Amino acid sequence: MTDQELEQRIREKWGDRIVSYRQSLNGLEIVVRPEDMHEIARWLQSEDDLSFNYLRCLSAVDWLKDGQMEVVYHLFSLTHRHSLVVKVRAPRQEPRIQTVSDIWASANWHEREAFDLMGIEFVGHPDLRRLFLPEGFEGHPQRKDYIHDIERFDDEFADKIRRGEIR
Amino acid sequence: MAQIDQEQKTERRAPARPIRTETMEVSMGPQHPSTHGVLRVVLQVDGEWIVSADPDLGYLHRSFEKLGEMRTYPQGIFLTDRWDYVSAMNNNWVYCLAVEKLLGLQVPEKAEWIRVLISEMQRIASHLVFMGTYGLDVGALTPFFYCFRERERILDLFEELCGARLTYNFYRIGGVSRDIPSGWLDKVEELCDYLVPRLDELDDLLTNNKVFLARTVGIGVIPPAMAIGFGLSGPMIRGSGIPYDLRRVQPYSVYDQIDFDVVTHDGCDCWSRTWVRSQEMRQSIRIIRQCVSQVRQMPQPDFEDPYGPSPHVMAKVPPKPKPKPNDVYVAIESPRGELGVYMVSDGSEKPYRMKIRGPAFVNLSILPAIAPGHKVADLVAIIGNIDIVMGEVDR
Numbered sequence: 001m002t003d004q005e006l007e008q009r010i011r012e013k014w015g016d017r018i019v020s021y022r023q024s025l026n027g028l029e030i031v032v033r034p035e036d037m038h039e040i041a042r043w044l045q046s047e048d049d050l051s052f053n054y055l056r057c058l059s060a061v062d063w064l065k066d067g068q069m070e071v072v073y074h075l076f077s078l079t080h081r082h083s084l085v086v087k088v089r090a091p092r093q094e095p096r097i098q099t100v101s102d103i104w105a106s107a108n109w110h111e112r113e114a115f116d117l118m119g120i121e122f123v124g125h126p127d128l129r130r131l132f133l134p135e136g137f138e139g140h141p142q143r144k145d146y147i148h149d150i151e152r153f154d155d156e157f158a159d160k161i162r163r164g165e166i167r
Numbered sequence: 168m169a170q171i172d173q174e175q176k177t178e179r180r181a182p183a184r185p186i187r188t189e190t191m192e193v194s195m196g197p198q199h200p201s202t203h204g205v206l207r208v209v210l211q212v213d214g215e216w217i218v219s220a221d222p223d224l225g226y227l228h229r230s231f232e233k234l235g236e237m238r239t240y241p242q243g244i245f246l247t248d249r250w251d252y253v254s255a256m257n258n259n260w261v262y263c264l265a266v267e268k269l270l271g272l273q274v275p276e277k278a279e280w281i282r283v284l285i286s287e288m289q290r291i292a293s294h295l296v297f298m299g300t301y302g303l304d305v306g307a308l309t310p311f312f313y314c315f316r317e318r319e320r321i322l323d324l325f326e327e328l329c330g331a332r333l334t335y336n337f338y339r340i341g342g343v344s345r346d347i348p349s350g351w352l353d354k355v356e357e358l359c360d361y362l363v364p365r366l367d368e369l370d371d372l373l374t375n376n377k378v379f380l381a382r383t384v385g386i387g388v389i390p391p392a393m394a395i396g397f398g399l400s401g402p403m404i405r406g407s408g409i410p411y412d413l414r415r416v417q418p419y420s421v422y423d424q425i426d427f428d429v430v431t432h433d434g435c436d437c438w439s440r441t442w443v444r445s446q447e448m449r450q451s452i453r454i455i456r457q458c459v460s461q462v463r464q465m466p467q468p469d470f471e472d473p474y475g476p477s478p479h480v481m482a483k484v485p486p487k488p489k490p491k492p493n494d495v496y497v498a499i500e501s502p503r504g505e506l507g508v509y510m511v512s513d514g515s516e517k518p519y520r521m522k523i524r525g526p527a528f529v530n531l532s533i534l535p536a537i538a539p540g541h542k543v544a545d546l547v548a549i550i551g552n553i554d555i556v557m558g559e560v561d562r
Contacts, residue, residue: 025268025495053395054411057496059509059522072509074496078395078411085496106398109532117232132225132561142233 001049001082003028009050014040026074029085037088038098038124044075044084045103051079055100058110060118062092064144069095069120090120099125117142136160190218193543197226201304201547204557208534208550210543217546220538222531227561235521240266240488241340243518248334250523251559254293256285256325257501258559259338264419265497265510266340269490277465278342278480279421284458285328285337286499287451288355291362292321293502294444294451297554301441302373304551305382310373317365320358327351341482346468352459359452366448374438374445383438387537387549390435397533400526401504402447403553406440408433413500427454437552444554487516496524503527503554525559 001009006028007021017040019031032040044052052075061070073086090097099122101108111122112131119140122128130137139146196207205226211218231250235243247258260282267274274282299314322332327348329337337344373379389399394407404411412429414422430446432439466479490512498507504526513519530553538546 025493055398056498056505057507057509057522057524059496059520059524061494061511061520072494072496074507074509078409081416104398105393105396105536106529106532109528130225132228134225141230 001080006050006082006084013043024085026085027083029087031087031089034088034090034097037086038100038103041073041086041100041103044086049080050077052077052084053104054078055104055106055110056083058100058107058114060114060120060142062118062142062144063089064092067092069118071097071114071120073100095120096123097121098123101125116140119143188214195543195546201551203300203551203555206531206550206555206557206560208546210546212543215542215544217538217541217543220535220546222534224561227557229558229562231562232521232523236518239516240490240518241486243521244339245334245336248336249558250525250562251501251503251506251527251556252333253296253556254289254502255333255335256289256337257499257506259335260286261497261499261501261506261508263338263340264499265495265508266488266490268495268497269493269510269512270340270484270488272341272482272484274342274482275479276421277346277462278482280458280461280465281343281347281480282338283420283422283425284355284455284462285325285343287454287458288321288324288358290451290502291448292318294448295321297444297502298369298373298441301551301554302379304547305379307373307376307379310369313365313369313372317362320361324351324354324358327354339481339484340488341484342477342480344481346477346480347462352463355455355459359455362448362452366445370445374442380438382545382548383441383552384434384436386437386541386545387552388436389533389537393533393536394435397536398529399504399533400529401500401502402440402443403504403530403533405429405431406443407435413498413505417498419497419499425454425457437548440552489514489516498524501526503556503559504530506559523559523562525562527553527555528560528562531555531560 010018010030017036019033022029044050054076056074056076059072063070068089069092071088075084075086088097097120099111101111109131111125112129114120115122115128116130116133117140190211190213193210193212194207195210197205207223209221209223231246234246244259244262247262248255250258295314295318299311302310325335326332328351329335329344389407391407391409394404394409400411408431410429410431415429427450430443430450432443468477468479492512492514494511496507496509498505506526507524509522510518511520538549
């Protein structure tokens with residue numbers, strides 16, 4: 001399906017619920033609201049003529065100036081070999097986005113990574129724990145306003161290990 | 168072959184036993200010879216059978232994404248070598264490709280062919296590491312030495328090309344750092360002639376070895392639908408019979424002009440994925456031969472001054488490129504699968520955000536789903552088969 005056909009198909013079904021369309025360097029890009037994400041993702045994956053069955057990448061971007069957190073999904077269809085970019089933006093203070101890990105299993109670890117490093121809460125995720133950083137780590141270091149204070153970090157961390165709060 | 172298949176599959180499955188013992192938690196790794204670095208897997212075992220496996224990552228987390236945001240675009244290249252240090256050239260490539268896409272830059276044709284040539288050599292080197300270490304994991308010591316002997320010849324050629332053996336920093340935004348030295352292409356052709364019989368020998372030693380078959384056939388079965396759902400790529404998905412190869416599906420660089428086959432096998436088990444890799448090395452040799460004949464026809468550098476300007480392999484790029492605000496996702500087929508970079512530019516000289524989609528990271532995420540029901544010794548065979556490089560899983 002070409003990008004124009006794809007846009008037409010999505011427009012017919014979802015209408016106003018898609019915030020915007022854009023032609024990006026990776027083809028058609030749509031922006032959806034966080035509360036619609038799960039429903040739209042399920043539709044994109046299950047429709048026969050779309051069948052976006054492969055989630056290539058899930059990235060989180062911190063837009064500090066706009067006060068927003070953005071999650072970008074790069075979708076691909078192994079059956080029809082077309083691709084789509086989906087973006088979701090949520091307020092930065094309390095970024096809550098519906099999980100898609102029940103639709104694409106590969107989203108599971110990507111979402112855990114985004115939670116760990118960016119602090120985005122994926123609602124409905126089966127196992128939302130930190131992935132890389134140890135339990136008990138405070139803050140989300142990939143956020144743009146994260147200040148890495150090595151001395152404070154070392155002291156507090158050593159204390160926690162001594163007290164047995166961290167394995 | 169089919170008979171062995173059937174026997175192994177029936178024998179391997181955990182028997183339904185009336186008496187169940189209490190499960191025990193075992194921490195496999197981070198210091199374990201078969202975890203290829205510092206992977207820790209928290210296992211729940213019932214006797215010798217695995218009930219659940221939960222990988223614990225982060226021991227090698229070096230935060231390359233954040234570090235990349237603190238450096239200008241050309242300064243970021245050297246970091247890429249350290250993601251997946253077994254195939255560093257491919258990491259260089261995907262990073263440069265992303266910046267070039269953002270800048271809308273055209274790379275000289277000779278540089279494209281050199282990139283493909285180098286990257287395929289790197290693929291052979293990486294697969295040789297896999298074959299050797301995977302042999303070690305399942306108990307075959309000898310192939311390891313043979314594989315590393317062969318890999319050594321490739322690394323020697325890389326050393327002659329760019330001076331480094333592991334972290335090359337060879338690809339640049341707009342091309343490659345220098346042209347091919349005189350006589351180097353002859354050595355590459357010699358290497359191809361040398362490798363072909365060696366790969367057959369390796370198949371006899373390892374891939375078609377009876378003991379190896381007994382350890383890998385029917386182990387770690389991934390049905391095609393599951394492979395797609397978990398986003399597997401590279402030999403992991405092609406070993407489940409799905410011809411997903413980015414060099415064919417979305418040809419980048421000059422791969423659309425190159426003749427090669429996408430190797431697949433529908434066994435879906437550890438053995439088929441090993442076989443796919445062993446066949447891919449032969450395809451890489453085919454690609455290398457085509458690249459060598461192409462590069463020979465291209466304009467030659469001025470060998471009087473090897474450090475002078477090399478317009479044949481380098482486009483004109485400003486020293487501090489500033490792409491317009493935009494974002495792009497670029498992926499290439501690395502030896503482990505789809506290696507992608509999502510890069511966001513805000514118009515400054517540093518990337519605003521860089522997300523690395525590591526193939527081994529995504530491939531490893533299937534481990535909790537396929538490990539239960541196997542024995543602990545088979546888990547070693549499964550982890551080794553995913554071909555993880557922890558530097559890229561943890562980043």
